[in-house]
Amino acid sequence: MRILSNWIREYVPGIAVSDRELADDLTLRGIAVEGVFDLGAHGSLFEMDITTNRVDAMNHYGIAREAATIYGLPLKAVDASLPPARTGARPYPVRIEEPKLCGRFTARVLRDVRIAPSTGIVAERFRLLEQKPIANAVDATNYVTLAMGHPTHAFDLDKVEGGIVVRRARKGEKLKTLDGVERTLDPDDLVVADEKKALALAGVIGGWDTMITPETKNVLVEAAWFDPGTVRRASKRHLVHTDASHRFERGADFNAPPVANALVSRIILESGGWIEGDLVDVVAPEAEARTAKRASIGFRVSEVQRILGPTDDEQGITAAAAESILTGLGCDLSSASDGQAVTLPSWRLDLEREIDLIEEIARVYGYNRFRNTLPPFAGSVVELPWAEKEAAVRGTLLALGFTEAISSSFCGAEDAALFAREPGSAVAIGNPLSEEAGMLRPSLVPGMLEMLALNLSRDVDDAALFELGTAFSGSPENGYARVEERPALAVGATGQALGSGDVDFSDMKGAMEALLGRFAARSVYFDRFPAASGLMPAWLHPGRSARAAVDGATVAWFGQLHPAEAERRKLKQTVWVGEVWLDRLYKQDPRQPAVRELSRFQAVRRDFSVLLPERVTYAALSSAVDALAIPEIQGYAAKEVLRGGRQIPEGQYSLLLGVVFQSHERTLREEEVQQWSREVVGALEGMGGKLRG
Numbered sequence: 001m002r003i004l005s006n007w008i009r010e011y012v013p014g015i016a017v018s019d020r021e022l023a024d025d026l027t028l029r030g031i032a033v034e035g036v037f038d039l040g041a042h043g044s045l046f047e048m049d050i051t052t053n054r055v056d057a058m059n060h061y062g063i064a065r066e067a068a069t070i071y072g073l074p075l076k077a078v079d080a081s082l083p084p085a086r087t088g089a090r091p092y093p094v095r096i097e098e099p100k101l102c103g104r105f106t107a108r109v110l111r112d113v114r115i116a117p118s119t120g121i122v123a124e125r126f127r128l129l130e131q132k133p134i135a136n137a138v139d140a141t142n143y144v145t146l147a148m149g150h151p152t153h154a155f156d157l158d159k160v161e162g163g164i165v166v167r168r169a170r171k172g173e174k175l176k177t178l179d180g181v182e183r184t185l186d187p188d189d190l191v192v193a194d195e196k197k198a199l200a201l202a203g204v205i206g207g208w209d210t211m212i213t214p215e216t217k218n219v220l221v222e223a224a225w226f227d228p229g230t231v232r233r234a235s236k237r238h239l240v241h242t243d244a245s246h247r248f249e250r251g252a253d254f255n256a257p258p259v260a261n262a263l264v265s266r267i268i269l270e271s272g273g274w275i276e277g278d279l280v281d282v283v284a285p286e287a288e289a290r291t292a293k294r295a296s297i298g299f300r301v302s303e304v305q306r307i308l309g310p311t312d313d314e315q316g317i318t319a320a321a322a323e324s325i326l327t328g329l330g331c332d333l334s335s336a337s338d339g340q341a342v343t344l345p346s347w348r349l350d351l352e353r354e355i356d357l358i359e360e361i362a363r364v365y366g367y368n369r370f371r372n373t374l375p376p377f378a379g380s381v382v383e384l385p386w387a388e389k390e391a392a393v394r395g396t397l398l399a400l401g402f403t404e405a406i407s408s409s410f411c412g413a414e415d416a417a418l419f420a421r422e423p424g425s426a427v428a429i430g431n432p433l434s435e436e437a438g439m440l441r442p443s444l445v446p447g448m449l450e451m452l453a454l455n456l457s458r459d460v461d462d463a464a465l466f467e468l469g470t471a472f473s474g475s476p477e478n479g480y481a482r483v484e485e486r487p488a489l490a491v492g493a494t495g496q497a498l499g500s501g502d503v504d505f506s507d508m509k510g511a512m513e514a515l516l517g518r519f520a521a522r523s524v525y526f527d528r529f530p531a532a533s534g535l536m537p538a539w540l541h542p543g544r545s546a547r548a549a550v551d552g553a554t555v556a557w558f559g560q561l562h563p564a565e566a567e568r569r570k571l572k573q574t575v576w577v578g579e580v581w582l583d584r585l586y587k588q589d590p591r592q593p594a595v596r597e598l599s600r601f602q603a604v605r606r607d608f609s610v611l612l613p614e615r616v617t618y619a620a621l622s623s624a625v626d627a628l629a630i631p632e633i634q635g636y637a638a639k640e641v642l643r644g645g646r647q648i649p650e651g652q653y654s655l656l657l658g659v660v661f662q663s664h665e666r667t668l669r670e671e672e673v674q675q676w677s678r679e680v681v682g683a684l685e686g687m688g689g690k691l692r693g
Contacts, residue, residue: 059149069328093163103287407447
């Protein structure tokens with residue numbers, strides 16, 4: 001947005017600082033000036049970046065109000081005087097059929113006007129702002145928007161039939177707008193109409209049929225207040241964004257229409273014409289009550305001092321300083337039993353609570369004037385009950401080569417249904433930002449897949465990520481009145497992120513084993529269910545996935561992402577993903593590491609090649625070897641697994657098991673090793689195994 005410094009100084013004549021200092025002071029107060037361009041005798045041009053909640057500052061008068069408050073100077077009132085109207089005419093008919101959507105509508109009739117190019121101060125300021133002039137009546141509405149920020153509109157009165165009606169559009173109704181596009185209106189659209197047709201899409205854009213032309217002789221000047229949500233929906237529905245919609249969407253000043261109407265009328269009348277009758281001002285009390293006549297809020301200077309703390313000035317923020325700032329911003333203060341009551345200005349709908357007023361005081365007073373001290377704190381830092389367990393999870397995954405990442409807490413309805421732990425437990429958001437983020441995530445897996453997809457789309461083919469966060473669930477039985485929050489973990493990997501080769505099932509299983517092994521559970525085992533059982537998560541490949549159970553309770557699912565889901569997400573390579581239900585895993589205590597001195601005696605390694613039935617899992621084999629309780633067995637691992645081939649019977653597989661024997665007290669004797677080897681073989685044979693020759 002572009003602002004002229006001389007225009008600001010016209011409203012605040014006593015500003016003594018230079019334009020550059022003015023720009024710096026505004027920026028320090030949150031009214032950001034991104035560029036200052038010298039215009040010579042015409043002052044400076046400010047390139048502004050105004051945040052969306054400060055619609056009141058999206059104009060010269062609003063910024064002048066900020067400057068007046070900063071420097072403690074008086075702000076000149078807007079001159080809305082007009083030549084006397086010719087009385088005797090009946091009030092122009094205006095009817096509001098939707099008072100909840102149009103809270104105020106003003107109309108003034110101008111007769112015998114002369115449509116001509118703009119001259120004088122309007123033309124000069126348009127030139128400096130590089131604003132395209134059209135004609136005096138149209139330029140007047142644009143000029144007033146720049147001056148005081150309230151959108152207005154001028155109709156060719158001779159093309160309005162019967163009077164003004166503010167109503168909803170009729171189904172299938174057509175309106176050709178000022179951009180030359182004929183639009184089919186929606187019944188949810190609010191329109192400014194006459195007795196026969198729609199004249200404008202309210203708060204968004206005017207209509208073609210009643211626009212000002214060189215032949216226009218009589219003008220109806222309109223300034224109104226429209227509901228922000230209604231304007232926003234219409235703007236998005238018809239894909240048209242204008243200066244008017246930009247301001248109405250963010251909450252315009254309810255009390256501005258009469259003043260804006262007068263300013264537009266005065267500029268038009270400078271070229272000729274006269275006013276017929278008095279201003280018509282129709283007000284909806286309900287809309288006025290929730291905007292211009294909002295209830296006052298309590299305010300205590302002691303709370304300002306408590307929250308904001310000490311400043312560079314010894315006396316700090318005094319009552320007089322706080323009251324001066326609030327008064328300058330347009331608030332009215334009066335005494336109350338517990339402090340003061342503040343009546344909020346009609347142009348600041350973003351102010352709702354006492355803390356908002358305190359923030360305004362801090363902003364205008366200057367954040368740079370507060371001391372660099374921490375607020376007092378009498379308590380102590382309390383560690384969350386699961387902090388040690390979370391640290392164990394994080395440390396394990398980082399050591400395995402995963403990188404921690406953070407995704408959104410929201411997801412779409414389709415993902416919520418697919419990844420929910422229990423059907424129907426996903427919770428919808430009351431006021432979602434978009435359809436793609438309309439649900440609280442029941443799982444961290446959707447966010448993990450989005451992060452992996454983002455990496456792949458940026459040609460990062462090797463990625464191993466994990467996320468620690470919160471998953472949400474509710475119950476349809478109580479209407480999702482209570483939302484449960486659970487700690488959860490998602491892991492994902494693709495490419496060669498975990499080693500020299502592509503990530504596969506064994507990498508994910510190994511990561512899960514290492515993670516679960518950090519907790520002191522009685523038993524940890526892995527299994528899978530047949531694809532036809534319907535017990536496996538639908539987002540996992542049925543033949544390349546597994547479940548992890550701790551002490552008999554399911555704590556994790558992991559494996560390859562289902563091909564159909566990968567195709568839906570347009571993932572160009574195989575992705576491995578897992579989910580851990582930390583609320584169940586955290587019931588176990590972390591395993592405390594035990595340090596043992598390295599043995600000074602030589603280790604003895606023995607390999608056992610055995611044929612085993614397909615039904616024998618490695619977990620069962622491991623349990624059988626552990627049950628031997630041979631202290632000298634320091635470790636064992638599957639070194640090779642073969643299936644199929646002429647030498648391996650159908651229904652069996654070949655396993656090469658490597659076992660390490662070692663003592664911490666002596667060198668092992670051959671006969672001892674042979675005895676323990678026989679016991680290992682016996683355990684394998686007890687499971688249906690047979691040594692290979």
